[in-house]
Amino acid sequence: MRLILLGPPGAGKGTQAKFLVERLQIPQISTGDMLRAAVKDGTPLGRDAKQYMDRGALVPDEIIIGLVRERLQRPDCARGYILDGFPRTVTQAEALGKTLEALHASLDHVVSLEVPTEDLVLRIAGRRTCRNCGAMYHVRFSPSQTDGRCDACGGPTYQREDDREETVRRRLAVYADQTAPLISLYEAQGLLRRVPGTGEIGEIFHRITTALGA
Ligand SMILES: [Zn+2]
Numbered sequence: 001m002r003l004i005l006l007g008p009p010g011a012g013k014g015t016q017a018k019f020l021v022e023r024l025q026i027p028q029i030s031t032g033d034m035l036r037a038a039v040k041d042g043t044p045l046g047r048d049a050k051q052y053m054d055r056g057a058l059v060p061d062e063i064i065i066g067l068v069r070e071r072l073q074r075p076d077c078a079r080g081y082i083l084d085g086f087p088r089t090v091t092q093a094e095a096l097g098k099t100l101e102a103l104h105a106s107l108d109h110v111v112s113l114e115v116p117t118e119d120l121v122l123r124i125a126g127r128r129t130c131r132n133c134g135a136m137y138h139v140r141f142s143p144s145q146t147d148g149r150c151d152a153c154g155g156p157t158y159q160r161e162d163d164r165e166e167t168v169r170r171r172l173a174v175y176a177d178q179t180a181p182l183i184s185l186y187e188a189q190g191l192l193r194r195v196p197g198t199g200e201i202g203e204i205f206h207r208i209t210t211a212l213g214a
Helices: 013-024 031-041 044-054 061-072 090-102 117-125 165-188 201-212
Strands: 002-006 028-030 081-084 109-114 127-130 136-138 192-196
Touching: 002 013, 002 165, 013 028, 013 081, 013 201, 028 031, 028 061, 031 044, 031 061, 044 061, 061 090, 090 165, 109 201, 117 127, 117 165, 165 192, 192 201
Parallel strands: 002 081, 002 109, 028 081, 109 192
Antiparallel strands: 127 136
């Protein structure tokens, strides 16, 4: 099964992807991991990518798409895969379509994990991280026993810059702007499966597998 998993920050995409990998026995392909691996292995595309990353610049689409093309031809992708974090734009989606065509393959489903913005803000802005050991807490859903102190090591907990409410709202707005055209595109192709991402984790997974017929 060839899948794309879409979802805003805080939607629980990572958790659900892990469940899907186990259930379907197919790899999760994340462009972030792929870029890091290619750079580490010093492949030609990895070396190109590194020049941009070293400057703090965005890695151009051609390089990302090249990496995806290579990755999809590995033996572990024979039974399918879950694309995570790619495509992000319509341009990337079109390039992916061409790549798949050249490989005589096609997508089966595009899962859009949908969570209301206010729920996402609550989920992310409530996170607290231990400065010492990196343990994560949530002021509402999994608070530490003593406010502001880590249960594991006693270190101070704090709110990461990325988790501040205004930063979260900005990230979510950017995500929505970027993804809306992608969602319309896959909806028009009849591939989009909208899955509500609220409620219990197991229940959400059940909704996803039902939508996939898996
Ligand atoms: Zn700690």
